[in-house]
Amino acid sequence: MRILKDVEMKEYSHMKVGGTAKELIFIEDRNEFKEVLSTRDRVYFLGNGTNTLIDDGYLDISFISLKNFQNITVEEKTDEYDLVRVEAGLDLDDLIDYMEKNDYTGLENITGIPGSVGGLVNMNGGAYGTEIFDCIEEVEICDSEGEIRKLKKSELTFKYRTTEIKEKKWIVVSALFKFKRGFDKECAEDKRNQRETKHPLDYPNLGSTFKNPEGTFAAQLISDAGLKEYRVGDAQVAFKHPNFIINLGNAKFSDVMEVIAHVKKVVSEKFNINLETEIIILKNN
Ligand SMILES: Cc1cc2nc3c(=O)[nH]c(=O)nc-3n(C[C@H](O)[C@H](O)[C@H](O)COP(=O)(O)OP(=O)(O)OC[C@H]3O[C@@H](n4cnc5c(N)ncnc54)[C@H](O)[C@@H]3O)c2cc1C
Structure with missing residues (x-):
């Protein structure tokens, strides 16, 4: 893992507000979760900081980033759909680019949300009638003891802008998506344009x-x-x-x-x- 001390969190918040954090830890390997969680009193998992308002002053908090977790792996291919595992640190925008390249459909409506996959899964982010959970089959989580396990969508509760993952303060390590074929480029571009016009x-x-x-x-x-x-x-x-x-x-x-x-x-x-x-x-x- 890579640890930065006395970090200006303003730089990591999309709001450009925030004080100085005790440390910011970039986890590099799944085995490191246990060590980090058992040796820190107060932790905060930060994605892209696009939904987090951070206090000013000194923050006696260990911020933890999964930015090094960016892999995308196709786990199963069928005639109808593919099952694709995506790690939590990937930007949604990069996932949408990957979907376009591989002709996968399902998330075009949420194109342009600046969050990470982990942040979006945590709160079931969405827009224009689509939520990220619409395409999810399974989520790999890490609990507060550092134990990692995979939970099927049917084993998880989720609703508008919240999930059991958020309520239990679990960490999203990766999510398994079910993508059918047929990327709708026009829809993705339209949603991106709407954001640029309205936001x-x-x-x-x-x-x-x-x-x-x-x-x-x-x-x-x-x-x-x-x-x-x-x-x-x-x-x-x-x-x-x-x-x-x-x-x-x-x-x-x-x-x-x-x-x-x-x-x-x-x-x-x-x-x-x-x-x-x-x-x-x-x-x-
Ligand atoms: C211009 C703009 C437009 C937006 N439009 C939308 C929209 O249309 N729809 C929408 O839903 N949201 C929208 N958002 C809000 C935001 O992008 C989403 O909420 C996104 O899900 C946050 O992701 P993040 O990685 O930035 O999370 P952060 O702000 O870093 O964190 C948010 C929460 O997620 C948790 N978290 C982060 N990573 C993980 C992880 N790996 N495991 C568990 N918890 C984690 C954090 O602890 C925190 O509680 C918008 C934001 C901006 C700035």
Whole structure:
């Protein structure tokens, strides 16, 4: 494993917010999980940092990265579909490129989500009616004791933006996907273009801040509450997509938290709906 000490976590968060971490460990081999987990008090598994808001100040946390886990292996080929194992550290974008090259279909709708496969499986990420679990057959997890095992999809519970893996704080090591043939290039390009048009990608952000409440959209509620461009310090509700909070330059953790608290309060007062955060908020104590 490779260990970096006193790491500026800002560099590893898509929001460009965060303090100095005790250490950042890049695991290189499956055998290292046990050692790391048995010798550290507080760990946080970081993917691409596209959904994690990190506190400022000193973080007495061992951040762990699976960035070295990027393999893709075809485990079974049939006339109808292939079973493909993908390691957790791979970027979703790289998986989509691989699917295009190999003419696999199933995940075109989620093209452009900037997360890692591990991050997406952990929270059952998705978009435009597709969730990553739609194509999953099995997940290889590591538990808090460092034991690695494979669980069939039928042995796991998962729903909108959450899974048993997340609730039990397991680590996603790899996932086995079932891909049929017929990559839909037009759909993938359309979804990528829609993201570029609709999302405020010019500024650091974490995607959707809040989960969509049943039957409605968080962005719509925030917009209807008149909160577009509401700002604290350098954290601002995006005009282009009001469920995004953007970092205009030097946003602090507390700025973002204040914006979140204000949005929740106003939406609750106006519509009697409690918005639930989709992003992960990592505090230093
Ligand atoms: C511009 C933009 C657009 C986005 N659009 C969408 C969208 O359309 N749909 C959507 O669902 N999300 C979207 N997101 C949010 C984000 O990309 C996803 O939630 C993604 O799943 C997070 O992956 P990550 O690797 O960046 O996770 P991180 O932010 O690094 O981590 C998020 C959570 O996953 C956990 N985690 C990371 N890796 C592992 C692992 N190997 N095993 C277990 N747990 C792990 C972390 O501990 C943490 O709890 C968007 C984000 C941005 C910035």
